Amino acid sequence: MIHIGIIGLGAIGQRLIKQFIEQDKVTITAVCDRNESLARETSEQLGNVQAYTDYKQLLANTQVDLVYVAVPPKFHHAIVMDAIHAKKHILCEKPLANSLEEAREMADAAKEARIVHAMNFPLNYGQAATKFAELINDNYIGKLRRLQLSMHFPEWPRAWQKNDWVGGRDQGGFVLEVGVHFIQQTLKLFGELYNIQTRLEFPEDPTLCEKGIIATAELADGTPVLIEGISGQAGKEHIGFTAYGLDGVLTLEKWGELRGGKTGDDIKTISLEGVLTPRLIDELLKAVSGEEAELYDFEVGYEAQKVLEELRKER
Structure with a gap:
């Protein structure tokens, strides 16, 4: 059983909740959002799981095995780096970071920590x-x-x-x-x-x-x-x-x-x-269990970030 913590409960963060619930070897253990009422409401919908407004408190929860980072890109770097230091496996929304430098640091740190690090690129599972x-x-x-x-x-x-x-x-x-x-x-x-x-x-x-x-x-x-x-x-x-x-x-x-x-x-x-097609949640479960899985990791996110930065340059 993998225990999931979700950080960010906006429109994007809510999307994968149904997929998490449908996999019987996965359970949502904790949720976090700066909006306290949204965190509490989502917690109640999930059966009163632990709710936080501070993501660092969620990362300190020893029950949580993997965190799904679904906050705006500006906050990916700080949260992911803290999750890596907490030795949590990570599923991160796209784009990976808010700059190429942040993306490189995140990819390198995740690789060095030997944790599962994956990006949510859903087209690959459609x-x-x-x-x-x-x-x-x-x-x-x-x-x-x-x-x-x-x-x-x-x-x-x-x-x-x-x-x-x-x-x-x-x-x-x-x-x-x-x-x-x-x-x-x-x-x-x-x-x-x-x-x-x-x-x-x-x-x-x-x-x-x-x-x-x-x-x-x-x-x-x-x-x-x-x-x-x-x-x-x-x-x-x-x-x-x-x-x-x-x-x-x-x-x-x-x-x-x-x-x-x-x-x-x-x-x-x-x-x-x-x-x-494979299912993202199933592939995450395989990877955390040490099996070969079809995941798109932070290195994939970094390579996409390189192109994005060039496309968004104001010339």
Whole structure:
């Protein structure tokens, strides 16, 4: 049995609670949030588990084996470093840190401490992204011609994620919050990105995050990569991650839909029936038990952070 402590109980922190509960070899032992009423309410919903407003008190709880860090990126470094010193296994939200230097220190410290350290990159555990990877590896599209990520938002922050940081320039914005998932997929499936050039559009208020991005990069073989996004526009939200090849096209849309087609044919929805995927919580359990597991660790988070920092540079 693994005892989990959750630090940060906002919209993101609440998402994995159901998955934790569904795994019978995992139990949520403690929760923590600076909002005392939210910590107490979540504790009651979970059967009156221990509730804290100070994360250091949660880390001092000897029952807790693993902590899920679901606070804003600005606080990842301090909490993760304290968790490492407390010898707790860690699942951290993305992006890993608020700077490349912080990310490097966290990855090195976790490795040295020999604890389980994982990032929550949920696409890796979804059917659509799994099938996308399978088809890419099976050469469905042939030689890759172009990779493109498009992110369009009628408003940012979106209605369900209004808070005091996700729309800020310091640690928010859709490039960080949404783009990081597909940057990680790019690095996983296609390798490192080179020659990153970016053009950002910002509002007049210097505290607010980007309103638009047009960025280009290259894979090791020179294949072009285009990353474009915009917020504050008509229409519905659209997120598309598309691989164009000589023999076909594959596109991952709306997080969980896959469309594709061979050159000369129409692009159609690709069935996900029968696609088997691991579950993050199951893989965490394996890793803590000393078994081989499919996890994406802090080193993966660091590599994604390198790209993010280049994309967000104000030139």
